[in-house]
Amino acid sequence: MPTDEYDLIVLGGGPVGENVADRAVQGGLTAIIVESELVGGECSYWACMPSKALLRSAQALRAAQHVAGAAEAVTGTLDVRAVLARRNSFTSDWSDDGQVGWLQSAGIDLARGHGRISGPREVTVTAEDGTTTVLKARHAVAISTGTDAAIPPIDGLVNAAPWTSREATSAQEIPASLAIIGGGVVAVEMATAYAGLGAKVTLIARSGLLEKMEPFAGELVEKGLRALGVDIRTNTGTTRVSRDEAGVTVTLDDGTDIVAEEVLAATGRTPRSRDIGLETVDLEPGKYVETDDTLRVPGSDWLYAVGDVNGRVLLTHQGKYQARAAGDVIAARANGDDVDDAAWGRHVATADHAAVPQVVFGEPEVASVGLTAQAAKDAGYETRVIDQDLGAIAGSSLREDGYSGQARMVVDAARDVILGVTFVGPDVADLLQAATFAIVGEVPISRLWHAVPAYPTVSEVWLRLLEQYGRESA
Numbered sequence: 001m002p003t004d005e006y007d008l009i010v011l012g013g014g015p016v017g018e019n020v021a022d023r024a025v026q027g028g029l030t031a032i033i034v035e036s037e038l039v040g041g042e043c044s045y046w047a048c049m050p051s052k053a054l055l056r057s058a059q060a061l062r063a064a065q066h067v068a069g070a071a072e073a074v075t076g077t078l079d080v081r082a083v084l085a086r087r088n089s090f091t092s093d094w095s096d097d098g099q100v101g102w103l104q105s106a107g108i109d110l111a112r113g114h115g116r117i118s119g120p121r122e123v124t125v126t127a128e129d130g131t132t133t134v135l136k137a138r139h140a141v142a143i144s145t146g147t148d149a150a151i152p153p154i155d156g157l158v159n160a161a162p163w164t165s166r167e168a169t170s171a172q173e174i175p176a177s178l179a180i181i182g183g184g185v186v187a188v189e190m191a192t193a194y195a196g197l198g199a200k201v202t203l204i205a206r207s208g209l210l211e212k213m214e215p216f217a218g219e220l221v222e223k224g225l226r227a228l229g230v231d232i233r234t235n236t237g238t239t240r241v242s243r244d245e246a247g248v249t250v251t252l253d254d255g256t257d258i259v260a261e262e263v264l265a266a267t268g269r270t271p272r273s274r275d276i277g278l279e280t281v282d283l284e285p286g287k288y289v290e291t292d293d294t295l296r297v298p299g300s301d302w303l304y305a306v307g308d309v310n311g312r313v314l315l316t317h318q319g320k321y322q323a324r325a326a327g328d329v330i331a332a333r334a335n336g337d338d339v340d341d342a343a344w345g346r347h348v349a350t351a352d353h354a355a356v357p358q359v360v361f362g363e364p365e366v367a368s369v370g371l372t373a374q375a376a377k378d379a380g381y382e383t384r385v386i387d388q389d390l391g392a393i394a395g396s397s398l399r400e401d402g403y404s405g406q407a408r409m410v411v412d413a414a415r416d417v418i419l420g421v422t423f424v425g426p427d428v429a430d431l432l433q434a435a436t437f438a439i440v441g442e443v444p445i446s447r448l449w450h451a452v453p454a455y456p457t458v459s460e461v462w463l464r465l466l467e468q469y470g471r472e473s474a
């Protein structure tokens, strides 16, 4: 049985909460996680892992089909049952036994139930059977409750029982047809996955695709999805959704009706902060919980918000990065150690503002980090923007017949350091970390000339980008 007083109480046992607790325990503190569903959170059971598992098999098949010799060997179709079984294994069939075991091995206690802050340094946990336990924190409470799918106020949508990312990532049957509302990351990935799994997919985006990224990313993904047979309606609003025995009817703002077996609302997220007792500490429920760069809530010396729920960056790896800083700073403050909160210090999440890597596992992949050309301009940088055809690299043409892709490097021309990089093309995901190193390290272009990419790999794109930029301007 857990005791009721800990150095740190973490509300939410997703990937972020687990890491906050782990770092604090490594710093010598005691910690308990309060979890209302599954330890491991959205990412493990209804987001990153199952979505990527749904995507990977069709991607591997397509990759083989694009290399002469291998293509002749893969003549069958995707085994959908096997894909779903593999996806189920990645979620451990929605059991968190493994993650609970890890918590125990890491010295972190667990309280199952819904946690609510009930005053300064206090959390009340309501278990499934209605019993309550009051937990006291000697030093800190960290909120890591994540986000839920946001359902937009489209006429009839809620009553039509739409899928959210949860149903899309955990489905045990593939619907014959799927209408997707949204043009962001979830929409693109689920359109790719379900088209690969044999559904007839219609994607309805009120603007373009992947609008937060470089414009060519959305354009190339749109082309790739169309090639997979996805019916894409961009710059198209949805006015009404209804369901009857025939399935779901999605009425578009041009009057067209799309009829599908299921409809997926892939329209962003909303913070899980409505029912966590924020009002008891004078914070507004239902909003992202704002923090400083040490992930602490301004005006408080004990309350932290880490991961999706603070709205800084909605990505697992970035949330875990915040968690390492937060767990360490909570321990440092508790132990009376020095706090290293200058930019890029141990106890701050500076990269949230400068270098957030993201891979969209679409068709083709999009990998980006740092600022887009437009964002850099808007931030007042004097930039040089270098574009490179990825298909023109020797390593790309070897990787896949007819390889097609695009890269962009955005440089701060005053300092000759990179601000942002975007790659779009097959298998570009693993090109990204080099760009992240260059941005975080503020490595001068003149020095990058000495970082020689191996021949013949796709990473030779770096050489072409540097050649275009030139050596003289440093």
Ligand SMILES: Cc1cc2nc3c(=O)[nH]c(=O)nc-3n(C[C@H](O)[C@H](O)[C@H](O)COP(=O)(O)OP(=O)(O)OC[C@H]3O[C@@H](n4cnc5c(N)ncnc54)[C@H](O)[C@@H]3O)c2cc1C
Binding pocket: 011, 012, 013, 014, 015, 016, 017, 034, 035, 036, 037, 038, 039, 040, 041, 042, 043, 044, 046, 047, 048, 049, 051, 052, 113, 114, 115, 116, 144, 145, 146, 147, 165, 169, 186, 272, 275, 276, 306, 307, 308, 309, 313, 314, 315, 316, 317, 318, 319
């Ligand atoms: C479909 C999809 C695919 C994604 N793919 C990727 C990807 O490939 N890569 C990537 O980096 N990111 C991806 N993301 C984003 C990623 O899932 C989130 O950034 C990540 O899960 C955030 O982690 P978290 O710990 O902050 O929150 P969560 O993972 O949401 O965990 C929060 C936990 O808190 C618990 N909780 C909430 N309220 C309470 C309460 N009151 N009491 C007790 N427990 C509570 C919840 O049950 C949950 O377990 C994806 C998101 C979606 C929707």
Ligand SMILES: NC(=O)c1ccc[n+]([C@@H]2O[C@H](COP(=O)([O-])OP(=O)(O)OC[C@H]3O[C@@H](n4cnc5c(N)ncnc54)[C@H](O)[C@@H]3O)[C@@H](O)[C@H]2O)c1
Binding pocket: 152, 153, 181, 182, 183, 184, 185, 186, 187, 189, 205, 206, 207, 210, 238, 266, 267, 268, 269, 313, 314, 315, 358, 359, 360, 361
């Ligand atoms: N591979 C990855 O890294 C990955 C994968 C999936 C999700 N995620 C994370 O999850 C988060 C959520 O993804 P998402 O795709 O739901 O959000 P998003 O913000 O990427 O996209 C939301 C989309 O919904 C549209 N939209 C919003 N309101 C609408 C309305 N009323 N009517 C019609 N369209 C509307 C927007 O125009 C946009 O196209 C992302 O921020 C991302 O960080 C990451």
